[in-house]
Amino acid sequence: MIEKILVGNRGEIALRVIRAAREMGIQSVAVHSTADADAMHVRMADESVCIGPAPGTQSYLSIPAIIAACEITGAQAIHPGYGFLSENANFVQIVEDHGLTFIGPTAEHIRVMGDKITAKDTMKSLGVPVVPGSDGGVPDVEAALKIGEEFGYPVIIKATAGGGGKGMKVANNADEMKSAFQTARAEGKSNFGNDEVYIEKYLQKPRHIEIQVFGDGKGKAVHLGERDCSLQRRHQKVFEEAPGPAISPEERARIGQTCAEAVARINYIGAGTIEFLYEDGEFYFIEMNTRLQVEHPVTEAIFGVDLVREQIRVAEGLPMSFSQDDLEINGHAIEVRINAERLPNFAPCPGKITQYHAPGGLGVRMDSALYDGYSIPPYYDSLIGKLIVHGRDRPEALARLHRALGELIVDGIDTTIPLFDALLAEPDIQSGDYSIHWLERWLDANMAES
Incomplete structure (x- = not known):
């Protein structure tokens, strides 16, 4: 042990x-x-x-x-x-x-899922639905133009080894394809040392839905529902919730079972997340993250499980402490990522914390390493905390988030806390009617620099 x-x-x-x-x-x-x-x-x-x-x-x-x-x-x-x-x-x-x-998972599973083309081919072979697009890497502009004609525009060009929005470019027509293709290749080469790209159909108003899976490494696996991570800025998530406000119980069971069966077949061990674009009732695989996700606390909240504890258990060779039948959704949870950034341009804002007070009360969790007098260094990611709330339903979770944001004090630096105060006042956020493009458009309209 x-x-x-x-x-x-x-x-x-x-x-x-x-x-x-x-x-x-x-x-x-x-x-x-x-x-x-x-x-x-x-x-x-x-x-x-x-x-x-x-x-x-x-x-x-x-x-x-x-x-x-x-x-x-x-x-x-x-x-x-x-x-x-x-x-x-x-x-x-x-x-x-x-x-x-x-x-965590094996080196082989990380290697397979780390290459987006191989991951897509693997998931397709396991029965997981994928976005229509090229079969593997696209060698040159001429081949890219043929794919654009075949699937119709818009399309998105993605670096095979990409991540975090780097090496991703959208082309709305053949002229844009020529420059977008070269730019995606260049970004892939400079950021990841690999200029191979592939092309997928670009969906117009999709949501970003991810399925939490967990395997014991011995052919057993479960799913723990979905998280909606559609509110993103430059492909970086800022607001996540579970369950997804647009997903029906029938859709959840269908895609969840598909994902659990897929990772069971490859003897996957530990926590993993299978990410999809969701539009008009259809799921399209985009990638698998072979690790714990930043937003895992919302899943823990609605299922009452400790995913890190479970990771350690299966690494010791023990069986999972729950089965699929044990997993029932309880209420609704939301997480917002608190970054040390200056609005409206989201510039990093490291510095000394002069006062810090975490919110509390029923259904509130604050994951942070801040304390009074701590100096945030300028060398790392700007994420300084995650505020997670849990309620009996989505309206209660939203109300609890509003209350908790009002209690949260982070003085001495600028943070993204005001962003969430503003978002909670938006009717689309209150109703859950948003897509992966919503936040970028809202920021353009509401947070332009004066």
């Missing part, structure tokens, strides 16, 4: 893992850069090890430093959180080669 876990991450997700480990009686080891010496996850862990200078490439992304930290402390397992090395198949292989346990 695992007695000590090294948490290969920082911030709120590192705290999340440390808390789960402590409840299970497992010791935790925090790793940190020199910039994070006073971070909350370092204070909360049983042990800590400095693994390098401030830049992530020299610390949190340093595989030798993380392996050495395990050897120094005697940690038997590594939980990667999300981001950094969480979906690096080479890292997982090295962890296993050193006789350590990686709390």
